[in-house]
Amino acid sequence: xxxxxxxxxxxxxxxxxxxxxxxxxxxxxxxxxxxxxxxxxxxxxxxxxxxxxxxxxxxxxxxxxxxxxxxxxxxxxxxxxxxxxxxxxxxxxxxxxxxxxxxxxxxxxxxxx
Amino acid sequence: xxxxxxxxxxxxxxxxxxxxxxxxxxxxxxxxxxxxxxxxxxxxxxxxxxxxxxxxxxxxxxxxxxxxxxxxxxxxxxxxxxxxxxxxxxxxxxxxxxxxxxxxxxxxxxxxxxxxx
Numbered sequence: 001x002x003x004x005x006x007x008x009x010x011x012x013x014x015x016x017x018x019x020x021x022x023x024x025x026x027x028x029x030x031x032x033x034x035x036x037x038x039x040x041x042x043x044x045x046x047x048x049x050x051x052x053x054x055x056x057x058x059x060x061x062x063x064x065x066x067x068x069x070x071x072x073x074x075x076x077x078x079x080x081x082x083x084x085x086x087x088x089x090x091x092x093x094x095x096x097x098x099x100x101x102x103x104x105x106x107x108x109x110x111x112x113x
Numbered sequence: 114x115x116x117x118x119x120x121x122x123x124x125x126x127x128x129x130x131x132x133x134x135x136x137x138x139x140x141x142x143x144x145x146x147x148x149x150x151x152x153x154x155x156x157x158x159x160x161x162x163x164x165x166x167x168x169x170x171x172x173x174x175x176x177x178x179x180x181x182x183x184x185x186x187x188x189x190x191x192x193x194x195x196x197x198x199x200x201x202x203x204x205x206x207x208x209x210x211x212x213x214x215x216x217x218x219x220x221x222x223x224x225x226x227x228x229x230x
Contacts, residue, residue, distance in 0.1 A: 036221075043117075043206045043221030044157070087156070100147060101208070101219055103157040 004088045009108040018075045020107050022088030025069045030092040033064060033071045038085045038106070047086075048073070083111045115141045117209050119222035126197055126229055133193045134225045136207030142187035143209035147219070148180075151204040163190050197229045 005023040012018045024033070032051050036044035048055055050062040050071070061074040075082055085106040116139040126132050136146060145164050149157040161177075163169040163184035171177045181193040190209075194201055208221040 041204065041224065041226065043208070043224050045221070046218060049218075100159060100162050102159055103149075105156050 004090055004104040006086075006088050006104060006107045008105065009110070011110045011112065012078055013112050014079055015077055018078050018082070018109065018111075020073045020075075020086055020088075020109065021070055022073070023070045024088070024090045027068050027090055028092065031090045032092075033062065033068075034089045034091070034101075035060070035062065035073045036087045036089065038087065044087060044103075078111050080111050080113065082109065084109060115139075115209075115211065115218075115220045117207065117220045117222040119205075119207055119225050121225060122223065123226045124228070126227070128198055128229055129196055131193055131195045132197055132227060133191055134205055134207075134227070136190045136192070136209065136222050138188045138209040138211075138220070141209075141211045143190075143211060144187065145210045146184055146190040147208045147210075148182060148190075148192050149206045149208070151206060151224075157206060160192075194227065197227070199229045202227055202229045
């Protein structure tokens with residue numbers, strides 16, 4: 001399982017774009033990159049998943065460079081409700097039931113008015 | 114999206130007693146369920162992986178005789194904390210995956226706050 005490294009914490013303001021970068025230097029060929037969001041005393045919530053280049057959905061974008069050794073989660077125009085911990089995970093989606101999810105330390109994002 | 118529930122959401126028990134936590138997939142069949150533990154200000158720690166009808170696979174350092182996991186059906190897995198001690202107080206989270214393919218999304222439950230007095 002590839003190890004991931006993220007900033008421990010980040011601060012931003014409402015209406016700003018926030019970019020959280022995750023390093024995964026040992027990512028394997030079959031590994032996908034997935035980001036989860038967790039609010040206090042709640043289970044993690046899936047945000048976005050990608051393999052390469054760019055993926056966009058209704059809540060975020062995920063940018064993955066060609067070497068795939070890092071990825072950046074982009075949250076457009078954040079609000080106070082985006083204050084949460086964000087986890088970057090890397091795993092082999094093709095290993096069936098063996099592809100368990102291991103969480104890293106995550107990034108604690110704080111949004112201010 | 115798929116929904117995973119946990120019951121109870123909070124439980125307080127006395128030291129030495131056992132507590133059972135249920136994890137249910139409400140609108141899909143989960144071939145695989147995972148149990149995590151999370152201490153305050155820390156990340157989720159995977160405890161074990163359970164597949165329906167077979168024994169759970171525990172992570173290193175997790176006592177299988179203390180944390181009993183039963184995945185009796187495709188929609189229900191239970192975690193029993195036996196002879197609970199104050200250090201077992203934590204936030205327990207389960208997740209469930211619909212298919213057998215690793216690409217199938219994993220859905221997390223809302224968590225259960227266990228306090229052992």
